[in-house]
Amino acid sequence: xxxxxxxxxxxxxxxxxxxxxxxxxxxxxxxxxxxxxxxxxxxxxxxxxxxxxxxxxxxxxxxxxxxxxxxxxxxxxxxxxxxxxxxxxxxxxxxxxxxxxxxxxxxxxxxxxxxxxxxxxxxxxxxxxxxxxxxxxxxxxxxxxxxxxxxxxxxxxxxxxxxxxxxxxxxxxxxxxxxxxxxxxxxxxxxxxxxxxxxxxxxxxxxxxxxxxxxxxxxxxxxxxxxxxxxxxxxxxxxxxxxxxxxxxxxxxxxxxxxxxxxxxxxxxxxxxxxxxxxxxxxxxxxxxxxxxxxxxxxxxxxxxx
Amino acid sequence: xxxxxxxxxxxxxxxxxxxxxxxxxxxxxxxxxxxxxxxxxxxxxxxxxxxxxxxxxxxxxxxxxxxxxxxxxxxxxxxxxxxxxxxxxxxxxxxxxxxxxxxxxxxxxxxxxxxxxxxxxxxxxxxxxxxxxxxxxxxxxxxxxxxxxxxxxxxxxxxxxxxxxxxxxxxxxxxxxxxxxxxxxxxxxxxxxxxxxxxxxxxxxxxxxxxxxxxxxxxxxxxxxxxxxxxxxxxxxxxxxxxxxxxxxxxxxxxxxxxxxxxxx
Numbered sequence: 001x002x003x004x005x006x007x008x009x010x011x012x013x014x015x016x017x018x019x020x021x022x023x024x025x026x027x028x029x030x031x032x033x034x035x036x037x038x039x040x041x042x043x044x045x046x047x048x049x050x051x052x053x054x055x056x057x058x059x060x061x062x063x064x065x066x067x068x069x070x071x072x073x074x075x076x077x078x079x080x081x082x083x084x085x086x087x088x089x090x091x092x093x094x095x096x097x098x099x100x101x102x103x104x105x106x107x108x109x110x111x112x113x114x115x116x117x118x119x120x121x122x123x124x125x126x127x128x129x130x131x132x133x134x135x136x137x138x139x140x141x142x143x144x145x146x147x148x149x150x151x152x153x154x155x156x157x158x159x160x161x162x163x164x165x166x167x168x169x170x171x172x173x174x175x176x177x178x179x180x181x182x183x184x185x186x187x188x189x190x191x192x193x194x195x196x197x198x199x200x201x202x203x204x205x206x207x208x209x210x211x212x213x214x215x216x217x218x219x220x221x222x223x224x225x226x227x228x229x230x231x232x233x234x235x236x237x238x239x240x241x242x243x244x245x246x247x248x249x250x251x252x253x254x255x256x257x258x259x260x261x262x263x264x265x266x267x268x269x270x271x272x273x274x275x276x277x278x279x280x281x282x283x284x285x286x287x288x289x290x291x292x293x294x295x296x297x298x299x300x301x302x303x304x305x306x
Numbered sequence: 307x308x309x310x311x312x313x314x315x316x317x318x319x320x321x322x323x324x325x326x327x328x329x330x331x332x333x334x335x336x337x338x339x340x341x342x343x344x345x346x347x348x349x350x351x352x353x354x355x356x357x358x359x360x361x362x363x364x365x366x367x368x369x370x371x372x373x374x375x376x377x378x379x380x381x382x383x384x385x386x387x388x389x390x391x392x393x394x395x396x397x398x399x400x401x402x403x404x405x406x407x408x409x410x411x412x413x414x415x416x417x418x419x420x421x422x423x424x425x426x427x428x429x430x431x432x433x434x435x436x437x438x439x440x441x442x443x444x445x446x447x448x449x450x451x452x453x454x455x456x457x458x459x460x461x462x463x464x465x466x467x468x469x470x471x472x473x474x475x476x477x478x479x480x481x482x483x484x485x486x487x488x489x490x491x492x493x494x495x496x497x498x499x500x501x502x503x504x505x506x507x508x509x510x511x512x513x514x515x516x517x518x519x520x521x522x523x524x525x526x527x528x529x530x531x532x533x534x535x536x537x538x539x540x541x542x543x544x545x546x547x548x549x550x551x552x553x554x555x556x557x558x559x560x561x562x563x564x565x566x567x568x569x570x571x
Contacts, residue, residue: 052393085386086386089320090385100317101390104312104394105309106308
């Protein structure tokens with residue numbers, strides 16, 4: 001898989017306040033990265049550094065295998081971006097806004113304007129000016145502008161803000177399709193974690209300017225998987241009882257000695273009875289399972305941040 | 307840069323504000339010429355000269371020129387057009403060069419009514435006078451009073467007009483770094499208008515302080531660059547062009563220095 005972007009210890013300081021601290025991430029082609037963080041966590045700052053709207057205080061950035069300011073500027077021609085909110089000229093129609101950016105990017109032929117407007121569901125806006133658009137329509141147009149020229153890296157900051165439920169599904173399907181069909185790499189930030197869970201293939205959790213964790217969807221599902229959480233003073237004995245008496249190897253002994261059992265989710269009583277009969281002192285037995293939201297909250301330090 | 311310029315031109319063509327500004331300068335140019343015609347005819351009082359000056363090119367451009375800079379540069383920050391340009395691989399130098407080029411074209415367009423009206427008025431062979439206060443196209447209009455023009459004079463008139471437009475563009479090129487740094491239309495317009503008043507006042511010091519006169523002559527605000535007429539020699543016209551180009555280059559360098567590493571918010 002081709003490495004599209006690599007950030008190495010990126011740090012950004014604004015007036016003495018560190019917005020990003022030693023951020024290192026790698027993005028590979030054909031994946032959708034969900035950037036998750038609270039307001040002020042540094043999501044937009046990271047996107048601004050990638051797109052050259054701001055310069056890092058320290059650290060380096062590599063785009064499509066190239067580093068150095070001049071090379072990065074050239075490689076940014078392969079990027080499409082919508083950061084913070086869609087930049088639209090209010091007195092222009094959707095088609096005119098698209099044409100402005102098409103001309104700016106040197107893309108020949110006006111056919112692409114109609115295609116993109118159709119793709120984001122704005123084909124029928126006609127002479128309506130962008131200033132009269134709803135927030136959702138502006139978001140759609142912003143996405144269309146970002147998609148001009150079929151970028152290899154698409155950066156979208158809160159793209160589903162203001163979209164109606166149908167619009168959210170449409171954007172989700174569109175992003176997935178672009179990723180699958182064109183091997184487009186997408187970096188997307190959103191506060192809508194359930195939606196991000198359905199869209200992204202990888203997750204980057206950022207908190208207070210630092211990357212807390214990067215994980216794939218498979219890893220996330222593994223960590224969020226529903227299980228019975230069992231705590232006892234003798235985890236080794238517990239493991240052997242689970243294998244011998246409950247005939248399962250579908251469990252994990254965690255570093256904190258807790259055991260996650262992925263079988264018998266609907267038969268907690270039987271598990272409890274077998275463990276007690278085997279002389280295991282169970283100090284905790286509960287059904288657990290995280291959503292992305294729960295997982296994010298636990299990763300950034302629990303309920304104190306909520 | 308070529309693409310950026312075309313995009314800016316496209317945007318300008320769609321701009322209602324530019325059409326309004328062009329309308330204002332057209333009406334002002336007509337009023338200026340009519341008043342300069344009526345004063346020597348004694349159909350309106352000499353005391354109206356001050357009001358007539360208000361509609362002259364030098365006064366209108368000191369306000370509207372900065373507005374044009376705001377439309378072309380500050381608005382693009384608001385609408386994130388500059389953000390898109392940078393994020394999609396255009397160099398900041400190219401952004402500045404494109405903005406400066408389109409800004410110059412836009413200034414030429416809003417000054418065009420003054421050039422056309424002045425040309426037509428001079429072609430009538432009538433006498434025009436706005437009292438002592440005259441600069442730029444108004445000065446050109448009032449300095450060639452009551453005489454028909456020969457064919458070579460028409461070509462000279464065109465050269466003088468183009469040079470005057472270039473001087474104005476150079477003077478207003480100060481707005482490019484202002485707009486790139488301040489990014490607030492109201493600040494750009496206010497600061498440039500204040501600066502133009504200041505340079506007007508400082509011009510009065512030129513006779514008393516020869517050194518100041520020599521220094522200001524290196525800028526488009528000094529010398530006799532706003533007093534070009536059909537009697538101005540080719541050397542003076544070339545000097546005005548050279549000073550203007552140098553000043554524009556200096557302003558572009560200042561713009562690049564201030565914008566090269568600036569965060570775009």
